């Protein structure tokens with residue numbers, strides 16, 4: 001019995017690794033479910049759209065997907081599904097955990113739906129993907145911090161809120177790996193964790209927090225490269241920031257944050273920081289009936305490497321861009337992402353694509369808020385809106401993750417990248 005279970009688990013892991021990367025084929029003339037659509041669902045949808053997971057319906061088979069065909073077409077054409085809002089036409093591309101669809105894949109789905117969503121031949125079906133059990137640690141944590149039990153009623157509006165929990169760690173320690181494990185995958189729409197370092201910090205003010213980790217479906221632990229760590233200050237508390245949603249039955253969730261720590265007294269060569277940068281100085285001014293733009297700037301005094309970008313606004317936020325202003329005055333647009341308050345997505349660059357910048361570079365964060373009737377997230381388009389920490393107030397900054405480089409490391413990095421481009 002035990003061996004059989006182990007066998008299943010190993011198969012499951014193998015299958016996870018072998019999710020087929022879709023060949024960048026053009027759009028087939030007569031797409032069928034098994035041949036053309038199922039591989040797309042496996043790679044980009046089923047991680048959430050399967051039983052007992054966050055999405056409202058399963059898309060694991062033809063029978064399950066067929067009734068949703070029209071809705072699937074609408075959602076993928078609107079780029080609302082899968083949830084991934086980076087603008088593919090601007091700046092740096094190549095992110096970890098990127099499940100977004102290519103234009104050809106969207107067109108394939110559209111044509112499949114328009115031609116009656118045929119099933120095709122069972123023989124064309126890809127092998128089913130066995131997804132890893134999420135409720136499992138992929139690291140072996142030294143310390144686990146739990147959020148307090150939170151009961152999500154059977155039926156209620158969505159709940160956004162924070163809990164702040166002490167850790168038992170009383171000296172400065174560096175984190176080597178970190179994972180957030182949702183208690184019940186059905187109700188946790190997102191969970192973000194932060195280190196609260198200001199002991200006076202009120203529950204609703206995260207401005208001096210350091211970002212720790214994001215729980216996202218299908219994402220395993222963040223394991224930092226050797227010699228890289230995140231600082232957890234002595235006696236820091238952990239802020240859990242949740243979005244819970246109801247699923248038709250009462251569920252109590254308790255989410256855990258697991259930490260693998262470097263030994264006491266060890267200081268890594270590179271410290272990974274994540275902070276609110278490019279904050280707008282002064283008031284946000286978002287008049288009723290208008291789309292506004294606000295600009296925030298943060299100067300980086302050391303050379304460095306960006307590892308992640310996560311736009312942060314509230315209901316009215318629709319788009320945010322991150323630009324670098326180099327000491328020479330030249331500028332480079334790094335990324336633009338559409339924004340939907342329902343999804344707090346951290347865009348982590350693939351290691352080879354992490355943008356590198358010299359000392360004296362200014363990070364420029366550009367935020368757009370839509371306070372018109374056209375914005376579906378807008379609850380009252382007749383009111384002026386300003387900054388603040390309630391969800392009905394607005395915010396505008398990026399959670400930016402980076403580490404500093406020495407001048408020598410910066411030069412070496414530039415050389416290495418130049419050599420790589422010259423060889424291409």
Ligand code: HEC
Pocket residue numbers: 040041044045046047048049054055056068071072075076081082083099101217342
């Ligand atoms: C990260 C998890 C996740 C991924 C990946 C994902 N979805 Fe979803 N999907 C959801 C959630 C959650 C909802 C419920 C609405 C919401 O929260 O936005 C949803 C809603 C939908 C809906 C609307 C259902 C309704 O009630 O009208 C469709 C259609 C859909 N998804 C299709 C897809 C397709 C097709 C893909 C892949 C190309 C995909 N989704 C990928 C999580 C996901």
